[in-house]
């Protein structure tokens with residue numbers, strides 16, 4: 197693969213006059229940004245002139261956002277919901293039990309805990325669907341017509357998560373498949389590993405699905421692009437459309453030191469998704485489950501505006517400290 201550094205958003209050269217519709221769009225986005233970054237009364241940190249992180253519950257914050265004010269959502273939610281709820285989250289922090297487990301070590305290397313999504317009960321699955329329905333309805337209301345939402349999931353739970361988004365009125369527009377080596381699945385039967393040494397209980401997983409959704413456009417693609425700056429995806433270049441399979445290994449090394457969140461997503465991947473989410477390179481990105489602020493850092497690196505929420509005060513602190521280094525991190529594709 198050719199070596200390429202992701203470039204910031206193209207800006208209209210100052211002496212070349214933008215068409216009238218584009219001037220009106222830029223002005224509207226400017227006004228929307230002032231409203232969005234001050235929405236609600238929760239504690240917040242303006243991380244840069246382009247990025248704001250609010251310590252807030254996502255469902256509540258979505259209700260406080262003005263309707264038709266966000267141009268794209270890029271988010272990595274709690275896939276099973278329970279892993280970031282008080283009981284199991286406390287267990288992760290104390291290093292014992294719950295939905296989190298340490299993957300088996302076969303090479304002496306210390307592994308980070310991963311949530312086990314096979315253990316969810318019927319009741320927890322029903323709660324998961326209700327939670328994502330509330331998020332999806334909120335996103336539908338906050339997005340401008342034609343706005344895209346990229347929602348990360350896990351292959352075991354994505355059917356339920358994505359169904360909630362479609363039921364809320366968002367159109368499914370495909371999935372991005374992130375190819376990566378994981379330590380999920382592939383285990384022999386517990387307690388009978390030697391007896392059934394040729395058996396794996398599940399396939400070793402090598403991909404992560406990100407649902408692509410869109411709020412229905414108003415009018416044609418061209419009308420919607422001019423009115424709202426949304427409806428399509430930004431191309432990689434004039435010759436290359438955005439593609440839905442992206443190989444990208446798990447976050448390691450320096451990035452983890454900068455932003456020690458248990459579910460940190462790599463900048464190399466996030467910058468590609470975030471960039472594609474705004475077809476004209478202008479607008480506001482929202483990440484309801486911002487964690488370490490990796491989406492906000494990716495947006496800032498590209499030159500986009502972004503707002504994020506997370507209800508966990510520890511992750512709010514991590515993001516505030518990590519943001520300058522994460523957004524400036526040099527990455528090579």
Ligand SMILES: C[S@@+](CC[C@H](N)C(=O)[O-])C[C@H]1O[C@@H](n2cnc3c(N)ncnc32)[C@H](O)[C@@H]1O
Pocket residue numbers: 252253254255272273274275280457459460461462484485486487488489490491505506507508511
């Ligand atoms: C999978 S992590 C996101 C990690 C992020 N992608 C990163 O790279 O750091 C999900 C996050 O959602 C947060 N969360 C869970 N429920 C929430 C809610 N109702 N409102 C806001 N944040 C929530 C958790 O605290 C957690 O940080």
